[in-house]
Amino acid sequence: MKAAIYTRYGSPEVIQIIDTEKPVPKPNEVLIKIKASSVTRADTMMRAGRPKFGRIFLGLFKPKNTSLGTGFSGVVESVGSEVTEFKIGDEIFGEKLFSNGCNAEYICITEDMVIALKPTNISHQEAAPICDGFLTSYNFIKEHAKLKKDQHILINGASGSLGVAAVQLAKVLGAKVTAVCSSKNSDFVKSFGANRAIDYTKTSVYNLPDKFDVIYDTVGTLNYKDTKTILTTDGIFMTPVLSRKVMWQMLWNPKNVKFEATGIKKTEDLKRLLKELINLFEEGKLKTHVDKTYILSEIVTAHQHLDTGRKVGNIVIINP
Structure with missing residues (x-):
């Protein structure tokens, strides 16, 4: 599968698209085929290593976690033997932090993390940035x-x-x-x-x-x-x-x-807040605004647009 990574701090041009092994879900994980993922200002700050004192946590001289993207929306392709909340074919959205990033074609995530069934009245593009914004x-x-x-x-x-x-x-x-x-x-x-x-x-x-x-x-x-x-x-x-x-x-x-x-809040607190947000989206009281969409191979351009400071709403990476 293809995934976006960065192995050094700098401008958008440090981002690479690599071929890597498609992940296999552990017993408590679901494998998600990503339909859309977010690109945020926080992503660009981590990519650039700013503010510099933040490198104490990110990695002093180069990033410890080379993956990009936290928010996602997609479809469950397979499930581990212990998974009970989700099934193959479910449309799921959420976020994944501090590990393999969501600017990729697939991710595995444990079912007890900050993920939920996507509201049926919104698209994958609209769902992917919800946990970021x-x-x-x-x-x-x-x-x-x-x-x-x-x-x-x-x-x-x-x-x-x-x-x-x-x-x-x-x-x-x-x-x-x-x-x-x-x-x-x-x-x-x-x-x-x-x-x-x-x-x-x-x-x-x-x-x-x-x-x-x-x-x-x-x-x-x-x-x-x-x-x-x-x-x-x-x-x-x-x-x-x-x-x-x-x-x-x-x-x-x-x-x-x-x-x-x-x-970094407790997962149970984030899931509680997310559940309340889902209700508001289902009631039509909230709406995601997508400024621009890019395919994964265009992620450098997406970061360049973000760096201009002229983004309105959200930027989303789509996997056709």
Whole structure:
């Protein structure tokens, strides 16, 4: 089978497509023929080895895990002898972290991991990014912010994968949403429920007259210290993008500054959140926006597009 890997840090050109053995499921695993997989900003940061202090975990001089891609959707091709929850032919989506990546033709994954039956009302392309975008944003908005009806949330990077998910989730919870993006994406984020859009190239969020209960910085470009003037007294500043500054601010302001790598939460917690998201997708309250699709052999181009910073929604790799 074919799979995307990177053996050194750098630009998209370090990615290679290799031929490798098709995996065989262990007794507690399912073998999935991947129909679609995600390409995310987190993938590009790991590929580039950024931030550099993150290489303490990723590998100091070269990546320990050379695989790419975490989110996937596909069809069960075979099952191990101990598998009871899934059967051959089931359409499944989810995520796989810290091991063989999903930017490939096949993966094996244990049935107790973060996987579930794909909602029948969405495609594989729409399902593949859910655990990267929606699951991460839902964890922050529900678990960390505990966002409530009529509260006001500012979402920075609102037109990206995490941002589009956050706008929709905040509206489902009944909050007022101010979205920060470029002017060309203003109507786009409003179509997903944002009450208003702020063009970050023309207006500094630090100078807004509003007070926000929650600031969700999906792209890691804001500074908590500067946002305190626009946060309510007990306001929450949260971001999925780790930096030294965020680590320091969390130490001094643990009640107000929140960071978490959602993927390392307990599996049972992630499965609980995912189940709630599935219900919302089945009810038609949430929708995945796919910006561009590429085939696996075009994954370098997909990473190049991501590096431009002009992605709107999600990028998906498809296996025809």
